[in-house]
Amino acid sequence: MRAETTLASQIVEAIQVVVGKNPVVLHEPRFAGNELLYLKECLDTTYVSSVGKFVEHFEVELAAYTGAKHAVAVINGTAALHIALKLAGVGLDDEVLVPSLTFVATANAVTYCGAIPHFVDCEERTLGIDPQALHDYLLDESEIRNGQCVNRNTGRVIRAVVPVHTFGHPVDIDRLLSVAQDFHIAVVEDAAESLGSTVSGRHTGTFGVTAALSFNGNKTITTGGGGAILTNDPELSRRAKHLTTTAKMRHRWEYSHDEIGYNYRMPNINAAIGCAQLEQLPSFLEAKRRLFQRYQTEFAEVKKLRIVVEPEGCRSNYWLQTLLLDESVASQRDTILDSTNDMGLVTRPTWTLMHRLVPYRKYPRMELSVAESLVRRLINLPSSAHLTMVGAS
Numbered sequence: 001m002r003a004e005t006t007l008a009s010q011i012v013e014a015i016q017v018v019v020g021k022n023p024v025v026l027h028e029p030r031f032a033g034n035e036l037l038y039l040k041e042c043l044d045t046t047y048v049s050s051v052g053k054f055v056e057h058f059e060v061e062l063a064a065y066t067g068a069k070h071a072v073a074v075i076n077g078t079a080a081l082h083i084a085l086k087l088a089g090v091g092l093d094d095e096v097l098v099p100s101l102t103f104v105a106t107a108n109a110v111t112y113c114g115a116i117p118h119f120v121d122c123e124e125r126t127l128g129i130d131p132q133a134l135h136d137y138l139l140d141e142s143e144i145r146n147g148q149c150v151n152r153n154t155g156r157v158i159r160a161v162v163p164v165h166t167f168g169h170p171v172d173i174d175r176l177l178s179v180a181q182d183f184h185i186a187v188v189e190d191a192a193e194s195l196g197s198t199v200s201g202r203h204t205g206t207f208g209v210t211a212a213l214s215f216n217g218n219k220t221i222t223t224g225g226g227g228a229i230l231t232n233d234p235e236l237s238r239r240a241k242h243l244t245t246t247a248k249m250r251h252r253w254e255y256s257h258d259e260i261g262y263n264y265r266m267p268n269i270n271a272a273i274g275c276a277q278l279e280q281l282p283s284f285l286e287a288k289r290r291l292f293q294r295y296q297t298e299f300a301e302v303k304k305l306r307i308v309v310e311p312e313g314c315r316s317n318y319w320l321q322t323l324l325l326d327e328s329v330a331s332q333r334d335t336i337l338d339s340t341n342d343m344g345l346v347t348r349p350t351w352t353l354m355h356r357l358v359p360y361r362k363y364p365r366m367e368l369s370v371a372e373s374l375v376r377r378l379i380n381l382p383s384s385a386h387l388t389m390v391g392a393s
């Protein structure tokens, strides 16, 4: 090894050993199954919109795959989160605990309910909410009044907590559930990134009262745009369907709506793609695990960083592969991003923390030192399943 070999050049080399020297994007979908066949059926039968057999089929298959009792397909993951929160009882002037380290949709969905996101810290082991830190914080800052958790500083009810299974790695859900139970707070899982990820064999998104999945173009499977609400509660599932179909009452001809609903149902053409994608999910997950293992082997040789591994007892879908730099080399992050992107290897830093975004600066938050550190050190690597799929280009 040459003396002047920099960390950035070692990283470029390691990525190239795994993915080759041609340009690669961060994440792209793969359509190698029945997508065209199912789409053609939609067009031939004219069922392209929110009525059609693929929507129901997709919901049944999603429920079967995740083990959730019910799945309700909607237009995107953000809409799924919005309704999942509403069903958990989140309303005007409630506070909802949200990790600062997340995609903006998590916080946005809270504000769509008229509620206030309250930002909490993560732990490095899972990249998700730190249950112990949350417990200590709530002990100091909240009290139980009439069976509800009230923020002592604002006087508002803390109604729910939204764990995010970041990049597909499950949060420490068992301990988080117990903290939530102790403080009378509902759990709504943001499982947008974690289709295929499990905790002790149980699928993420089946632990909370409700959960949201996303099938955006960059997720593990895609429907173009799409999402789903998961729940084990038949009444909440019925409410989810009702609210997402403009709250229209069943009648042969009357247009009667018994509350203000939403036009959030997933169209049949999106669900058709979803059905075909779900059939390929097991092969995508195998490919992503293989990709992780190859990166792990290559990066074992590189000092001052590590590749993020699924938490113990969990199985991650490895949606986005992630490097974590040591704090001592965090200042080289942008040089590394430049070098890799210059070579056509698309790498990305993670999101801007929510409490640093203009619309969210004014909201309550706890000390966020772990999230701040993770953002300085985190780099997502090219992660498409097709990179390690046999017969894929």
Ligand SMILES: *Cc1c(COP(=O)(O)O)cnc(C)c1O
Binding pocket: 076, 077, 078, 079, 102, 103, 105, 106, 164, 190, 192, 193, 214, 215, 216, 226, 227
């Ligand atoms: C993708 C994503 C969403 C939102 O999903 P869309 O389908 O893009 O609306 C929500 N939360 C997280 C953490 C996500 O990654």
